Amino acid sequence: MKILTLNFLTCARKTCKSSPAAFPLHPRDAELEIVETEFNALFIQNILPRVEWDALKGLCTELGLTNVPPEAPEPKELFDTSIKSAGIDEKEKEPTQLTRDLHNLLLETTIQSGKLVCGNCGHEYAIKEGIANFLLPSHMV
Amino acid sequence: MSRPEDTLPPDLYYNDPVSRQYTTSSRIQKIQAQMTHRALQILNLPPSQSSHILDVGSGSGLSGAILTQRGHTWVGMDISASMLAIALQRGTGALPRKRRKLAQDMEMDVEDGIDDKQSNDEDAGDEEVEDEGEEDEIGDDAPCEGDLLLADIGQALPFRPGTFDAAISISAVQWLCQAESSDENDAPTRRLKRFFEALYVCLKRGGKAVMQFYPRNQKERDMVGTAARRAGFGAGFLVDAEGTKAEKVYLVCSVGGEDVTATIEAMEDV
Numbered sequence: 273m274k275i276l277t278l279n280f281l282t283c284a285r286k287t288c289k290s291s292p293a294a295f296p297l298h299p300r301d302a303e304l305e306i307v308e309t310e311f312n313a314l315f316i317q318n319i320l321p322r323v324e325w326d327a328l329k330g331l332c333t334e335l336g337l338t339n340v341p342p343e344a345p346e347p348k349e350l351f352d353t354s355i356k357s358a359g360i361d362e363k364e365k366e367p368t369q370l371t372r373d374l375h376n377l378l379l380e381t382t383i384q385s386g387k388l389v390c391g392n393c394g395h396e397y398a399i400k401e402g403i404a405n406f407l408l409p410s411h412m413v
Numbered sequence: 414m415s416r417p418e419d420t421l422p423p424d425l426y427y428n429d430p431v432s433r434q435y436t437t438s439s440r441i442q443k444i445q446a447q448m449t450h451r452a453l454q455i456l457n458l459p460p461s462q463s464s465h466i467l468d469v470g471s472g473s474g475l476s477g478a479i480l481t482q483r484g485h486t487w488v489g490m491d492i493s494a495s496m497l498a499i500a501l502q503r504g505t506g507a508l509p510r511k512r513r514k515l516a517q518d519m520e521m522d523v524e525d526g527i528d529d530k531q532s533n534d535e536d537a538g539d540e541e542v543e544d545e546g547e548e549d550e551i552g553d554d555a556p557c558e559g560d561l562l563l564a565d566i567g568q569a570l571p572f573r574p575g576t577f578d579a580a581i582s583i584s585a586v587q588w589l590c591q592a593e594s595s596d597e598n599d600a601p602t603r604r605l606k607r608f609f610e611a612l613y614v615c616l617k618r619g620g621k622a623v624m625q626f627y628p629r630n631q632k633e634r635d636m637v638g639t640a641a642r643r644a645g646f647g648a649g650f651l652v653d654a655e656g657t658k659a660e661k662v663y664l665v666c667s668v669g670g671e672d673v674t675a676t677i678e679a680m681e682d683v
């Protein structure tokens with residue numbers, strides 16, 4: 273499970289839907305792995321405004337990851353504009369090191385095993401082989 | 414011929430032998446790839462955008478491989494642990510992924526391909542032509558890049574509002590039309606309601622979902638369309654090869670109640 277996905281997951285229980293404590297889920301006993309994926313600066317650009325930065329910082333602190341910028345980066349920080357010339361194509365913009373670091377943190381840093389715990393109801397979702405189990409017993413649906 | 418969803422719920426139907434057969438059948442792979450390409454064509458995402466996509470009923474990752482090829486990042490949900498296990502085995506053969514434990518910083522041993530111990534005590538039925546050993550058409554050496562959740566889409570989609578740019582689903586939504594138990598809370602109408610309401614929330618404003626599925630009759634198709642509209646979607650059906658054996662039904666949904674008629678008309682016979 274990617275850190276990015278964790279930044280979007282909430283508790284699945286109906287009773288937790290409206291509770292602010294049901295997001296983000298809290299990782300416990302997490303084993304982390306770096307799984308390399310192709311770098312895609314345009315995806316980082318697209319998803320960055322939707323990342324809940326405070327939740328991300330909290331999650332990373334809980335996971336012992338310290339390489340998170342204190343503030344959400346501005347979109348303009350993702351590409352190097354110093355070489356900007358007239359008519360430069362979107363695709364030719366040079367991504368910055370910050371963008372590569374975000375890729376590494378959000379898309380390549382993964383939880384291989386452990387569990388996710390709801391801060392509202394305490395329900396635990398197991399993660400095995402990187403796959404989180406969100407199946408609920410029927411009385412919790 | 415009995416339809417799989419009439420015999421067993423999907424988590425039981427797609428057990429290990431059936432999942433493997435489903436994934437290795439080149440005929441099924443080809444049809445599924447075609448439907449995924451068609452769904453993406455209907456979604457009509459901005460060409461320069463690299464999107465965050467939900468794959469509903471992602472199975473063994475056949476559609477996901479195409480999403481990855483197109484430069485998208487995706488999250489897949491499936492109720493079948495066997496199917497998800499096969500998705501994980503993608504890419505462990507020809508192109509092992511570089512991975513390492515974060516703390517120890519050491520190379521992991523990656524398992525070598527899918528084990529060939531094919532159980533033959535189970536017959537998936539249907540009239541599939543088995544092409545064992547043939548090369549798979551959809552880059553089967555490509556690793557599964559999507560994040561996978563073991564989940565029942567009729568229970569909940571556990572994502573916060575606006576998580577995804579779009580959603581696709583290939584051959585999954587008909588499973589929602591089955592009662593998972595005699596419990597009233599598991600009735601198809603309840604399952605469809607929960608699914609479409611949650612889908613509506615987790616798509617961003619202006620987002621779209623295209624879902625190919627196999628309704629067994631007009632009534633079931635209407636039930637699904639109605640559930641989508643009640644959840645707030647602008648929704649309509651696009652039908653390819655209508656009335657033939659190869660008929661394919663796509664439910665096209667847009668967030669914000671936008672009329673999808675124009676989208677569907679533009680895509681017909683394309």
Ligand SMILES: [Zn+2]
Binds near residue numbers: 288393
């Ligand atoms: Zn909860």
